[in-house]
Amino acid sequence: MAIWSSQSQDGKELTIKIQGRFDFSAHQEFRDAYEETSEPPEQYVVDMKDTTYLDSSALGMLLLLRDHAGGDTANINIVNCNPDVKKILTISNFEQLFGIN
Amino acid sequence: MIGSPQDHVDSVMLDELKEVMEDDFGILIDTFLSDSEIRLVDVKTAYDELNSKKLRESAHSLKGSCSNVGAAKLADICKHVEELGRVNKAEDAGQLIKDILSEFEVVRVILKEQV
Amino acid sequence: MLVFDAGQDPLKVLIADDNDSDRMILQAFVKKQGHIPINARDGQEAVELFESERPDIVLLDALMPVMDGFEAARVIKGLAGENMIPIIFLTSLQDADSLARCLDVGGDDFLSKPYNRVILQAKITAFNRMRLLHSTVQAQRDQIVLHNEQLMHEQEVAKKVFDNIAHPGCLQASNINYLVSPMAVFNGDVLLAARKPSGGMLVFLGDFTGHGLPAAIGAMPTSEIFYGMALKGFSMQDILKEINNKLKKILPVGVFCCGCMVDISFRKEIAEVWNGGLPDCFMYRAEDRDSEPMPSFHLPLGVLGGISFSAETHLYEMKHGDRIFLWSDGIHEEMDENEVMFGNERLMEVFEENQDPALVFDELQQAVRDFTGSTLQGDDHSIVEIQSVPEDGLIENVSGYAADYKSGPKDWQFTFRLGASSLKSFNPLPLMIHILMEVPGLRAHSGKIYTILSELFNNALEHGVMGLSSELKSSSAGFAEYYQKRQDFLQTLDDCFVEFELDHKPLECGGILKMVVRDSGKGFEYNNKTNVKKAALNKSETYCGRGIPLVKTLCRSVQHSEGGRAVEVVFEWRIEG
Numbered sequence: 001m002a003i004w005s006s007q008s009q010d011g012k013e014l015t016i017k018i019q020g021r022f023d024f025s026a027h028q029e030f031r032d033a034y035e036e037t038s039e040p041p042e043q044y045v046v047d048m049k050d051t052t053y054l055d056s057s058a059l060g061m062l063l064l065l066r067d068h069a070g071g072d073t074a075n076i077n078i079v080n081c082n083p084d085v086k087k088i089l090t091i092s093n094f095e096q097l098f099g100i101n
Numbered sequence: 102m103i104g105s106p107q108d109h110v111d112s113v114m115l116d117e118l119k120e121v122m123e124d125d126f127g128i129l130i131d132t133f134l135s136d137s138e139i140r141l142v143d144v145k146t147a148y149d150e151l152n153s154k155k156l157r158e159s160a161h162s163l164k165g166s167c168s169n170v171g172a173a174k175l176a177d178i179c180k181h182v183e184e185l186g187r188v189n190k191a192e193d194a195g196q197l198i199k200d201i202l203s204e205f206e207v208v209r210v211i212l213k214e215q216v
Numbered sequence: 217m218l219v220f221d222a223g224q225d226p227l228k229v230l231i232a233d234d235n236d237s238d239r240m241i242l243q244a245f246v247k248k249q250g251h252i253p254i255n256a257r258d259g260q261e262a263v264e265l266f267e268s269e270r271p272d273i274v275l276l277d278a279l280m281p282v283m284d285g286f287e288a289a290r291v292i293k294g295l296a297g298e299n300m301i302p303i304i305f306l307t308s309l310q311d312a313d314s315l316a317r318c319l320d321v322g323g324d325d326f327l328s329k330p331y332n333r334v335i336l337q338a339k340i341t342a343f344n345r346m347r348l349l350h351s352t353v354q355a356q357r358d359q360i361v362l363h364n365e366q367l368m369h370e371q372e373v374a375k376k377v378f379d380n381i382a383h384p385g386c387l388q389a390s391n392i393n394y395l396v397s398p399m400a401v402f403n404g405d406v407l408l409a410a411r412k413p414s415g416g417m418l419v420f421l422g423d424f425t426g427h428g429l430p431a432a433i434g435a436m437p438t439s440e441i442f443y444g445m446a447l448k449g450f451s452m453q454d455i456l457k458e459i460n461n462k463l464k465k466i467l468p469v470g471v472f473c474c475g476c477m478v479d480i481s482f483r484k485e486i487a488e489v490w491n492g493g494l495p496d497c498f499m500y501r502a503e504d505r506d507s508e509p510m511p512s513f514h515l516p517l518g519v520l521g522g523i524s525f526s527a528e529t530h531l532y533e534m535k536h537g538d539r540i541f542l543w544s545d546g547i548h549e550e551m552d553e554n555e556v557m558f559g560n561e562r563l564m565e566v567f568e569e570n571q572d573p574a575l576v577f578d579e580l581q582q583a584v585r586d587f588t589g590s591t592l593q594g595d596d597h598s599i600v601e602i603q604s605v606p607e608d609g610l611i612e613n614v615s616g617y618a619a620d621y622k623s624g625p626k627d628w629q630f631t632f633r634l635g636a637s638s639l640k641s642f643n644p645l646p647l648m649i650h651i652l653m654e655v656p657g658l659r660a661h662s663g664k665i666y667t668i669l670s671e672l673f674n675n676a677l678e679h680g681v682m683g684l685s686s687e688l689k690s691s692s693a694g695f696a697e698y699y700q701k702r703q704d705f706l707q708t709l710d711d712c713f714v715e716f717e718l719d720h721k722p723l724e725c726g727g728i729l730k731m732v733v734r735d736s737g738k739g740f741e742y743n744n745k746t747n748v749k750k751a752a753l754n755k756s757e758t759y760c761g762r763g764i765p766l767v768k769t770l771c772r773s774v775q776h777s778e779g780g781r782a783v784e785v786v787f788e789w790r791i792e793g
Contacts, residue, residue, distance in 0.1 A: 024426075056425040056545070060470030063519065067469040072524075092474065092493040093515045114330065121244045121333060133237035161279065165308045166235045168330035176330075 001026050005033035007041060014041040022054040022061075030061050034068055044069055046098075049080035054088055066097060077101070106211045109204070114171035115215055127216045133170050134209055137163060141205060144182065148194050156194060157186025163201075170212065175204045227251045227344060230271035232262035232288060233306060234280045241331055242275060242306070249337045259283025263291050271301070273343055275327070278307040278318060286321045293322035300350035302343035306331075371402065371429065378432060382439035385409040386417065389610055393577045394600040404431030405544055405598045406473075408439055410446035413649060413666030415483060415607050418446045418455070421600055422475035422517070423494065423544035434473055434518065437462045448646040449666050452479040453527040456490055456517070460525045463518030472518040476510075476542050480534060482607040483766075486695075487534040490527065492516045495545055495560065500573060502537030507567040510540075531699060534604045539573060541580075546597020550584050558587050577601045624656040626727065629719035636709040639677060645670055648716065655720060655727065657791040664770045665729070665787065669716075671763035672733040672783055676714045678702055680737030680781065712736040726790035732782060739780030 001020040007013070016033045018026065034044065044065065048054075066074045077099035081089065089100055106112065119126045143159035164179035178200050185194045229246045231253055233239040239255055246253040254269050256262040260283040262276065274292055276285040289303050305318040308329040318326060324343065327336055387394060387409045396407050404424035411417055420442055424431040438459050445455045456477060463473055474493030481487075491497060493516035496509035514526055534540070550558040566583045570576045580599065630651075634644055649666055653659045678684045682705040688694040717732040768774050771785040 056423070056474065057470075059516075060425045060472065063472070064470040091495055091512045093512060096515055097519070117333065118241065121248050122240070125240065125244065129237055129240050132240060136236050158279065161308065162235065165329045166237050168308065169238050169241055171330070 001029075003029045003033050005037075007037055011037075011039045012042045013045060014043075015045040015047055016065075017047040017050065019050040020052055022048075022051050022058040024055070024057040026058070027061065031064070034065055043075040044077070046076065046078045047080055048078060048082070048085050051082070051085055054085055059088070059092055059094065062094070062098065075099075106214075109172065109174050109207050110211045111171035111173055115212075118170065119215070130170070130212045130216050133166060134212065137166060137205065140166075141202065144179075144201065145198060147186075148191060148198050151191045153186045153189045153191040155186075156191045157183050160186060167208075172204075172208045172212075175201065175208055178204060227273055227340070228254055228269060228271040229340065230254045230256060230262060230265055230269065230274045232256040232259060232275065232280065232285065233277040234258055235277070238277075238306075238329070238331070242336070245331065245333045245336050246340070248333070249340060251340065259285060259288030262288045263295075266292050266295060272347060273340060274301060274303045276303055276305055276323070278305050278309055278314070286317060289318070289321045289323055298354065300347050302347060304339060304343070374429060374432060375402075378436060378439075381436050382406060382408060383443075385443060386411050389417070391417075391603040391605045391610065392419070392600065393603075394598070395581065396598040396600075402429070402432055403427050404435075405546075406435040406438060407598055407600055408442045409602075410443055411610075411663075412446060412479070413449040413662050414481070414670050415663060415667060416479060416481040417602070417610075418442070418452060418477065418479050419540075419542070419600065419602055420475060420477045421494065421542040421544065421598060422473045423546075423598075424473045425471050430471060434463055434467050434471065437466065438473065438517075445646070449649050449670075450646045451643055452477050452488060452490065453529065454643065454646075456527040457525060460517045460527075461521060464521040464525075467518045472516040474512075474516040474544070476512075478540055478542065478602065479529075480540070480602065480604060482536070482604060482610070485533065485535050485604060487532045487540060487604070488529045489532060489540075490514065490529045495543065495548055497543070498541045498567065499532050499534065500539045500541060500567060500576065501535070502539070502573050503535065505567075505570065505573065507564070508532070531696065533695065536604050536606055537573070538604045539576070540602045540604075541576075541599065542602075543599045544597050547580075547584060547599060550588050550597070552588055558584055562587065624654050625720075626655060626722040627720065629717070631715060631717045633713055633715040636712050639681070639709055639712070639714060640706055644714075644716070645673065648718070652718075652729075657726065658729075658789065660791075661787075661789050668767050668770055668785060668787065669731065669733075671767050672731065672785070673714065673716075675763065675783070676733050676735035676737070679740070680735030681709070681712045681714060682706075683737060723788075723790075726788070729787040729789065730784065731787065732784045734778065734782040737781060739778065742776040742780050 001018070001022070003019070003026060004017045006015050008015075014034060014037055016030070018030070046062070046065070062076075062078070066076060069076055078089065078094075079101055081100065086100070089095070089098075094100065118129065122129050140159055140163040144156065144163060147155035147159050160179045160182040164176045164183060167173075167176040167179060178197055182194050182197050182201065185191060185197070229251050231239055231242045231246065233242065234257055239257075243253040243255060254265055254271055256265050258280045259276075262274070263283065265271070266274065274289075276289055278285040280288075285305060289305070292301065292303065302324045303322060304325045304327050305323045306327050306329070307314070307318065309315065315326060325339060327339065385408055386392075387407065389409070389411075392409060394407060396405060404426055406420070406422040406424070408420045408422075409417065420438075422435065422438060424434050441458050441462060442455060445458060472493075476489065476491040476494045476497050479488040487499070489497070489510050491510055491512040492514035493512050496511045499508045499510055500506075501508070510530065510532065513528070513530070548557060548559055548563065562583065563580070566580050567576065570579060577599070632644065632648065634642065638644075645666065648669060649662060652665055653662060658665070679686065682702065684698065684701060684705070686698075688698040688701075713736045715734040717734070719730040721728045764774060767785060770787070772788045773786045775784045776782070777784065
């Protein structure tokens with residue numbers, strides 16, 4: 001498991017990439033990825049291209065990110081999900097809270 | 102007296118002891134001397150009895166306290182006696198014991214001068 | 217908490233040397249460093265002083281009369297127990313065997329003669345640092361042990377409280393099979409089942425995020441709300457809304473509950489299902505051994521508050537013999553030795569290969585066992601199977617209420633009239649049941665009363681006010697259509713009412729409850745003299761599906777009046793037991 005984050009040059013978009021299993025062990029690292037930004041971004045992209053699996057605590061972490069990004073006004077897109085990851089997000093109906101593709 | 106005091110007693114060590122012991126330095130020297138006299142008797146008795154084990158132990162003990170007051174030469178002779186005791190040759194220690202006795206007299210004079 | 221501080225506080229240093237001058241020198245060195253020397257002339261004295269003075273560091277001459285340093289070191293280490301008391305051997309011994317022996321008996325270091333003040337002081341400082349580190353670690357270890365004991369105790373207490381609140385309800389009923397860890401509460405799973413006053417059954421399987429106490433905490437209010445509201449006859453939508461709001465309020469963001477609630481009406485042979493975040497649950501039909509997935513259509517409980525939450529349910533036909541399977545994601549995530557997950561496909565294969573529905577619960581467990589190569593512990597997952605059976609086959613569990621027949625309302629009457637906007641969104645039954653249960657001794661009859669009131673209310677609303685025909689409900693497709701129409705109609709209601717008139721009179725050992733339900737509908741053709749049971753069997757238009765035959769069996773009398781717009785039933789009851 002490893003997490004990278006990068007902010008676009010204009011600071012408006014923060015991309016967080018998660019590699020490997022996304023579970024509770026990623027808790028602190030994931031939080032650091034969005035809390036340690038120089039300026040608050042307008043939108044977030046969670047890139048799951050290399051994410052192999054996520055468990056329910058990962059769903060909880062996504063909700064924490066959503067809360068941090070403004071709750072109901074948050075603009076978060078979860079991208080590049082593999083079918084397994086997508087399935088987990090779908091079961092929990094997270095498409096109601098996040099952009100998922 | 103043979104040679105300078107420095108050949109018999111380490112003056113640097115003595116100075117340090119003086120500094121640490123302060124007013125008790127005199128008592129230390131007196132204690133060392135009276136204590137050593139008892140141990141010298143032990144060493145001599147062990148030789149007289151040709152008791153190697155006892156010779157080794159008493160020489161070892163004397164060696165320790167001598168080294169601690171800087172009497173390096175005396176400690177060195179004790180070490181040879183201890184070694185003879187260890188290899189069970191108490192009978193060969195005669196000359197060394199005479200050396201111990203004379204060296205002790207030299208040390209005594211030097212230490213007394215320091216107080 | 218220990219402050220890590222080497223060389224500040226004076227230490228007690230025990231010096232054991234039979235040579236007076238050597239001891240004097242050491243004593244002076246120790247004092248000069250600011251520590252407190254304690255003097256011993258031999259090993260025996262050293263041991264005695266160790267016991268009485270409890271020094272922090274021990275300097276031991278190896279060769280001493282009475283008791284030598286080796287023996288003294290052994291005894292002192294024994295007395296020190298798990299405290300770290302550094303022992304430094306004072307020796308002019310040079311041979312490796314002697315030095316090794318010093319360490320064997322528990323010595324930590326050597327100091328050779330002639331003594332060097334700087335080295336001795338450095339050693340004391342270093343060992344003191346180590347000693348402090350040791351006691352810090354020791355104190356932390358003790359704290360951890362203590363905390364762990366406390367935690368275990370707290371968990372035991374929490375478990376007891378939890379067991380009292382989240383009691384198994386009617387999980388022991390003959391139509392339920394389940395596998396759940398006895399400590400499931402601490403891995404976040406909660407399984408609740410209750411009989412409804414109307415005779416149906418409510419089952420809830422929840423899976424909270426996380427483990428341990430944080431996961432268990434949410435299970436408490438969930439159970440309390442579930443049992444409290446189920447008992448009073450609230451609908452599952454109301455119960456779900458209440459649980460969701462409560463969880464949203466009390467749980468921190470990121471902690472939520474994936475769950476599935478099922479409301480089974482054995483009499484109507486339907487199941488109403490709400491799934492939020494659990495993997496597809498299954499309806500397994502006995503007749504054609506077809507398994508229909510019941511997927512999650514909702515966000516888990518506790519994620520969205522208030523009006524954003526959807527308690528919309530899905531209706532499934534559930535004939536007697538049909539089975540519903542609910543599970544948390546644990547079973548899907550069971551892994552074989554190559555860390556491949558059991559998954560949904562393998563789960564479905566079990567259903568495809570099943571020959572006898574009664575065995576599928578066992579076959580599921582066997583399949584997971586075969587896959588993982590180990591026994592299904594039930595530690596990480598919960599499975600529950602609920603079979604639809606004739607209601608008579610289930611033992612009524614509404615009992616055990618400590619009845620107080622003396623106090624409470626016995627002779628009273630009230631009228632309760634609901635207008636259009638109330639009818640759209642409010643279920644009056646729980647409130648009325650709540651009031652009725654205040655009558656001393658009547659609680660034992662709550663199931664029957666609920667059934668009567670609910671039949672009469674539904675008739676008044678659906679057939680009276682809305683004018684829906686119950687004919688529709690005779691086919692599977694019509695069944696869904698009926699409920700869809702009911703839902704649509706409800707939203708368009710205007711200028712209408714349903715009125716309850718309740719009157720209770722006490723008898724010697726019980727009472728008479730008269731219930732009149734009146735509606736603003738068109739009424740219908742009735743004949744109070746018709747044999748209602750026969751009429752129902754003939755599916756005659758007038759009585760069909762109105763539940764009247766059932767009501768008739770429960771009441772002393774059933775009378776229609778006011779052109780079919782009112783029905784009066786008389787329920788006579790006696791104190792049981």
